Amino acid sequence: MKRIAQRQQEWSSLKYLILSKSQPDYRAIRKLFADDGWDEAKEQAFRGYLKHALAEPSKKGNLLNAYQHVWGYFKKQATETERQQYEVLSVNFSVDQDALSLFLRELTLKYQEPYLLQSALLFPKEEN
16 A cells, blocks of 8 residues: 555544644644655654644544534434434533543444544544
8 A cells, every 4th residue: 555545544544533632733734635745754744743633632622623523424314313412412512521422423333434433533542
């Protein structure tokens, strides 16, 4: 697999996690993928943006923004009950008691949304 394809795959799993931590890093990484080229400079920049974003503490606005993007995958197929639950969980959202993440994870599993099934935001990888 070409290096750019490997990084695109890695990015697709980290995309919403990075968005939930740092919008500037998210935008900078998106620019790295604007063309099909990948070199050592882009690799170093990519690693630096990831490291910086992942070190950021969770903030309510950033998390909600990422969750809104995730919700976009479901808003047309969700039931009325699910829509109402999403609204209630969004309005009452707290970083310390994040019920919205669990709800979106459940929807991802229920609707088997392929892109989200590999999302590090919803399904964090266990550290060894």
